[in-house]
Amino acid sequence: MASKTKIDKAGRYLSDPKRDYDEEMLELELIFDEYRKEHLEPLTRLTLELQGWLQTHGRKYYIAQRLKRKPQILRKLNRFSVRLTQLQDIGGCRIIVDSNSDVDELYSYISGKLKESAFATILRVTDYREKGRDDTGYRALHVILSVSGRMLELQIRSQIQHYWSESIERTSVIYGHRLKEKEGDSCVIDYFKEFSNALHEIEIYKRLDAKQEIMLQEKRELAEAIISMAIKSGHLSGFVNQSVIRSMASAENSHNTTFNNWILVFDWTDGNFVTWEMVSRDPQAAVDCYLRYESEFPEDERKEVVMIGTSSIETVQHTHSHYFGIDHHNDALENMESSIIGLSRRSKIDVGARRILMTMKNRTFWGPKKVAVSTLKNHFCSGIASFDHSLEELRSLGIIIGSDPISLDLKKKPFIEELI
Incomplete structure (x- = not known):
């Protein structure tokens, strides 16, 4: 095994794009690959141990490793100017549970089991759930563990936290910028931060007020416009590739094994799988296959190669769902009061119209109390670029009284409250 100094040198040299590839680089790349491979066996042991504990926990969960x-x-x-041996997430295990409170309960359960078994040592716990990460708004509970001398990362997320994470992953590849790494337009990153904050409010059973919803809708529409200009096809949602899942499940059933490693190769230029393969559980054979695919399908050609381990390939549709589309996550959210998934798509009126309604409602322009259209446009609603179009939209709904001056129809108050 290479020394720590040699491993760190491998990381430093390989991450420097200015260095020429020579015989020394070839040697260092072999050291890098060997070091990464050494994380797979303890990672698989950790995942299987956790899975065994979870089966007796009595809660719904999804678990997979990568x-x-x-x-x-x-x-x-x-990005972080760190040494290779300092990285804590070369091997990672992800558990998805229903709710934020389930995250707390599961961590308490797992930490108790770890103390009993001495199978792994908890080195550090970082909780991003309350405030989210400053750079992107990412939320999850991270537990850094030591297993057989290797640092591994355990992520525990709720369904909503995971929905956000997979949404930003998929948007990143559609957009062509790694948003989690703060690439791309700051307005797009800002939307996802606010989206994360809004989802957190919902998860802790708070209602979003109308101003928050309007602000989020405006940020989303701006983000969609920026992405649309970049890719000439502006949308933030995807599809679920069920045919691939069925094919992989069939291969899994034919092998009749309890745990499998999978290589997935995805082409983000057209949103399709290039290929996939079930590979050996043996770390050497699995990583050799991983390296071969990484070489054959380079990232600079917009190919993404990933190796995921799981006891059921259907689990990957939940733990790494951006490879399959994100539609199915709506099921976990659609019954929640004030759900904001797809807010701009489902909204009955545009942002400008909602702001006009809010202004007229807050200033009590109801029934006999009227306001001149010019005053409303140039004074109270001066920041609404779509004012004329938005006002016509409100007129078409029959909730505006008068031609000029105007007011809101008191008889339509319940409907107006619903729109706001």
Whole structure:
């Protein structure tokens, strides 16, 4: 096994795009690959141990593992100026549970089991759920563990926290910028931060007020416009590739094994799988296959190669759903009061119309109390670029009384409250 100094040198050299590839780089790349491989066996042991405990926990969950992609590791070394041996998430295990309170309950359960078994040591716990990460708004509970001398990361997320994370992942590849790494337009990143905050409010059973919804809708529409200009096809949602899932499930059933590693190759230029393969549980054979695919399908050609381990491939549709589309996550949210998933798509009126309604309602322009259209446009609603169009939209709904001056129809108050 290479020394720590040599491993860190491998990370430093390989993450430097200015260095020429020579014989020394070839040697260092082999050291890098070997070091990454050494995380797979303890990671698989951790995942299987956790899975065994979860089966007796009595709660719904999804669990899977992944060995971090090589380009992702090298970018992280550059972004944070850290050494390769300092990285804590080369091997990662992800557990998805229903609610935020389930995250707390599950962590308490797992930490108790770890103390009993001495299977792994908890090195650090970082809780991003309350405030979200400053850079992107990411939320989850992270537990850094030591297993057989290797640092591994356990992520525990609620369904809503995971929905946000997978949404930003999918949007990143549609947009062509890694938003979690703060690439791309700041307005798009800002939308996802506010989206995360809004989802958190919902998860802790708070209602979003009308101003928050309007602000979020405006930010979303701006983000969609920016992405649309970048890709000439502006949309933030996807589809679920069920045919691939069925094919993989069939292969899984034919092998009749309790745990499998999978190589997935996805082409983000057209949103389709290039290929997939079930690979050996043996760390050497699995990582050799991983390296071969990474070489054959480079990231700079917009190919993404990932190795995921799971006892059921259907689990991956939940734990790493951006490879399959994100539609099915709406099921977890649609019954929640004031759900904001797809807010701009489902809204009955545009943002400008909602702001006009809010202004007239707050200033009590109801029934006999009227306001001149010019005053409303140039004074109270001066920031609404779509004022004329939005006002006509409100007129078409029959909730505006008068031609000029105007007011809101008291008889339509319940409907107006619903729109706001």
